[in-house]
Amino acid sequence: MRDVLVFSESFKRWGGGVEYAAxxxxxxxxxLTGIWVCASPMAALPSFEEPELFAELLDATLDLEREAFASAAAFEAHVLQFGQRKSSWQVAEGYVPEALALAGSWHDLLVVERSDHATWGSLSSVGNIVLGAGGLPCIVVPEQASVRAPALDTVAIAWNGSTEAMRAAHAALPLLQGARRIVILQGEQRPPSRMTAWLPPFELAGYLLRHGMTAESRAIKGGSEGDVGTAVLGAAGEIGAGLLVMGAYGHTRFREWVLGGVTRHVLAHAALPVLLCH
Structure with a gap:
């Protein structure tokens, strides 16, 4: 892992997600690359029938972006206090998930902070960022101050055999290399259907062993998806995991976000960082 991207909701103060990423x-x-995204004034164009009002909005946006660009030195000084000497600052304009997807195309990992007090830290907004990341692994950091330093000694992997879970486990390999303990939280496997093609099986413990890592397994049970999410977080807490790795959005986006699901439950209630991959 050579390039980490962190999204900051503000360019005037830096949240816990920035500290964790640093x-x-x-x-x-x-x-480490920090990025702030300004909403495009073009999105408000239909709301302004008076050209003069739109011109004022455009001027205000340009002033804001100039101020954001000038925050590069402040960002670099902030992350330096956490020992991060290799950093840069980016400013973009547009829709946040699209800007992060483009910037993420030359990064190995994206870090975002989950906070109900921030526009893009809400549950649905973080979900849009993860969904729009184009397969880039994302670590969602809760805003609690206790998790601002990475703890990778014990890592939990939520496992149900899905493609998303496989991608997440593969993406987490650099973070798993130094773990003293890896616990696979084994959920219910999806049975093959006679109406679909037979897909190749995948055995996670053997995969990790081939990469020089041993893992133990713990069964996770639950009737509803909320129960499974609760069981996953409970097991992760019992083993003292500092990071939870899981695939994101095993169902369609509509069902996952409107009707709930394991991913949504975990993001809403996790007190530890969660690495997601879609």
Whole structure:
């Protein structure tokens, strides 16, 4: 892992997600890029029938972006106090998930903070970021101050055999290399259907062993998806995991976000960072 991207909701103050990303990048001697995204004034164009009002909005946006660009030195000084010496600052304009997807195309990992007090930290907004990341692994950090330093000694992997779970486990390999304990939280496997093609089986413990890592397994049971999410978080807490790895959005996006699901439950209630991959 050589390039870490962290999204900041503000360019005037830096949240816990930035601190977590700085410490994580420092642990891997990686370069850290901070990014702030300004909403495009073009999105408000239909609301302004008076050209003069739109011109004022455009001028205000340009002033805001100039101020954001000038925050580069403040960002670099902030992450330096956490030992991160290789950093840079980016400013973009547009829709946040699209800007992060483009910037993420030359990064190995994206870090975002989950907070009900921030526009893009809400549950649905974080979900849109993860969905729009184009397969880039994302670590969602809760806003609690206790998780601002990465703890990768014990890592839990929520496992149900899905493609998303496979991608997440593969993406987490650099973070798993230094773990003393890896616990696979084994959920219910999806049975093959006679109406679909037979897909190749995948055995996670053997995969990790081939990469020089041993893992133990713990069964996770639950009737509803909320129960499974509760069981996953409970097991992760019992083993003292500092990171939970899981695939994101095993159902369609509509069902996952409107009707609930394991991913939504975990994001809403997790007190530890969660690595997601869609």
């Amino acid at each position: 410490r994580l990048a420092g642990a891997f001697d990686a370069h």
